[in-house]
Amino acid sequence: MARIGVLTGGGDCPGLNAVIRAVVRKALADGHSLFGYTYGWAGVLGGEGRELTKENTAGILPRGGTILGSSRTNPFKEDGGGAEAVRAGLAAQSVDLLIPIGGEDTLGVAARLSREGIPVVGVPKTIDNDLKGTDYTFGFQTAVQIATEAIDRLHTTAESHNRVLVLEVMGRHAGFIAAHAGMAGGADVILVPERPFDIDEVCEHLRRRHASGRTFSIVVVSEGATPREGTITTAGSGQVDAFGHERLGGIAVALEREIEERTGYETRMTILGHVQRGGTPTAFDRVLATRFGVAAATAADAGRFGVMVALRGTEIVEVPITEALGAPKTLDDRFYADAAVFFG
Numbered sequence: 001m002a003r004i005g006v007l008t009g010g011g012d013c014p015g016l017n018a019v020i021r022a023v024v025r026k027a028l029a030d031g032h033s034l035f036g037y038t039y040g041w042a043g044v045l046g047g048e049g050r051e052l053t054k055e056n057t058a059g060i061l062p063r064g065g066t067i068l069g070s071s072r073t074n075p076f077k078e079d080g081g082g083a084e085a086v087r088a089g090l091a092a093q094s095v096d097l098l099i100p101i102g103g104e105d106t107l108g109v110a111a112r113l114s115r116e117g118i119p120v121v122g123v124p125k126t127i128d129n130d131l132k133g134t135d136y137t138f139g140f141q142t143a144v145q146i147a148t149e150a151i152d153r154l155h156t157t158a159e160s161h162n163r164v165l166v167l168e169v170m171g172r173h174a175g176f177i178a179a180h181a182g183m184a185g186g187a188d189v190i191l192v193p194e195r196p197f198d199i200d201e202v203c204e205h206l207r208r209r210h211a212s213g214r215t216f217s218i219v220v221v222s223e224g225a226t227p228r229e230g231t232i233t234t235a236g237s238g239q240v241d242a243f244g245h246e247r248l249g250g251i252a253v254a255l256e257r258e259i260e261e262r263t264g265y266e267t268r269m270t271i272l273g274h275v276q277r278g279g280t281p282t283a284f285d286r287v288l289a290t291r292f293g294v295a296a297a298t299a300a301d302a303g304r305f306g307v308m309v310a311l312r313g314t315e316i317v318e319v320p321i322t323e324a325l326g327a328p329k330t331l332d333d334r335f336y337a338d339a340a341v342f343f344g
């Protein structure tokens, strides 16, 4: 019987605990034991964590965050130590194989370890839903629900004050959260990373809408949306993480300023930020996370490594981890076109 190491890496996401619980329950039923590494790859490198049991994973199904903690530590960066250091972390806890739960960075490390002969089964995770290889990731639906509720609330205050209200949501490379929440909340403009925007066109659209008798507007923007070159300037944070990603957030600040200056309409912005990543997962995400966890433990039990579990249609399948890597999955033009029917 094997000893399975579990870790959660990258940004947290509602549903991580549901995956951990499902992996533990299924693997224990198959006769394996489990060790939970704390704080992602950092825990593996230090050999740190704790035994995972039915008792200490009970009651975590609806809980947000991750009981294991998370980090963006990259074992292949500078003094990370690479595959040898990971091997030492596994040996320190007599762990035979790993189930890493994470996004492109965590799964990128998992794929590399797999190439170097370490047995891994990946579980894909991101609220952005931009991972290739799977139709949906858990956490996404929860984020959309939170953003939709925010739009509903912004609507009533926008209407009361005749204002343009700009809501910035997460979505680094892809506009899934903005487009889905924007459609669900009836946004008048949706700006996504896939389609660099022209601020003049946005303002013209708002003027047309207001000329037709509407007195307020809702603009939903992904944090990763960018203005077409030379249209407006936005300040980058200049800060990057261990995987080289810039810290985003703030496009709504520029939009608030530019829309108000150009149209004369009173404009206010809200940045939803990590509210979208916190709290209890929706039922859909609990179910998806649970099915992912059971499927990952099943693959591990059967000795099928180098794969990740994925949702295709309504089925949970195993695909090579490498399918999730490379260019992100982006929003289908047809979905955006459907949302755009309601702009105006």
Ligand code: F6P
Pocket (backbone or CB within 6 Å): 011, 103, 126, 127, 128, 170, 171, 172, 223, 247, 248, 277
């Ligand atoms: O990838 C998920 C995500 O939530 C992105 O939408 C966002 O840019 C990033 O993580 C934020 O990361 P952090 O919590 O490290 O600021």
